[in-house]
Amino acid sequence: MKYSEISHFSHPQHKLRFDYSEFPFKCDGCKEVGIGSRYKCSICDFDLHMHCAIPSPSIFHPFYTKCSFQFLGKPPGDIPRYCNACEKDVSGFVYHCKSCGFDLHPCCAKLPMVLDDGEVKLYLYKKVSSPCHRCGRKGRSWSYRSTCKKYNLHVACVREMLVESWHEIYVGRSKGRTLETSIPSLKNTLQTAHKRRSKGKVRKCCEMGAFAVQIVISALLGDPTALIAGIIGALISRA
Structure with a gap:
């Protein structure tokens, strides 16, 4: 779902507006590269992927039928974590399964089948x-x-x-x-x-x-x- 303007817990100072960029940007939520549709604060140059700006509180994935992934604003615990989809480090927003310990970047979690x-x-x-x-x-x-x-x-x-x-x-x-x-x-x-x-x-x-x-x-x-x-x-x- 797309909104023209949203408030977001990660950037309470200002509203974020929907924007479309043909230039690459770094998402300030998951810390990964993005392009195209995003939510942006023009005052602070703050950017979020669509998946990071309007996340699902919890998701299920067909690859992990016994898991329930919860959206978190930061990786849980103190040990380094990596995404089970792309193997890259998780340093920001993440979908985490508490029971299994699996992690997915928001964009990886929403990869089309x-x-x-x-x-x-x-x-x-x-x-x-x-x-x-x-x-x-x-x-x-x-x-x-x-x-x-x-x-x-x-x-x-x-x-x-x-x-x-x-x-x-x-x-x-x-x-x-x-x-x-x-x-x-x-x-x-x-x-x-x-x-x-x-x-x-x-x-x-x-x-x-x-x-x-x-x-x-x-x-x-x-x-x-x-x-x-x-x-x-x-x-x-x-x-």
Whole structure:
């Protein structure tokens, strides 16, 4: 549900207004990267993902049928915690299951079970036995896999791409660069070997794999919209 203006416990000084940004931002709630739809305080430059601004008090997830995840404003306890979906540290807002000890970033908790941009349809799995299209390893974190089973992407790997690129993204934003130049090229992202394929088939395979990457990135950024996916897709096509 979208409201034009909200009050939020994490920023009681001012109201937050709905905004749409084509520039990457850092969410002040979960501390993760975002883009697109957000709630923003223009006075304090305070930003929240949609999922962080209007969270569900509690959620259930099909991967953890015995768990009840409660929304918390900070990680529980004093020990470091990590997200069970993407394996990245939890340092802000989190969905936590008290009985099992599992944690999910708000955006990871709300990842769609199916992503479909018209070119590639991807299904979310807790674990996949086939190797990741980027790192070449099996297992690990949650994964998106295409219907044809040719493209498998660890959520952790895509999250790492964003973390590795955050400095360049943020510096690009501060210098007023456009989105097309502030998000780094995704060249060399797809590392699956294609030694036995013709050049044309390799190119087509990588192009389709790139579509898969772009829509997973969009979902992890908290706004899997056609606009964002299209912009990132244009970058990949030039890589």
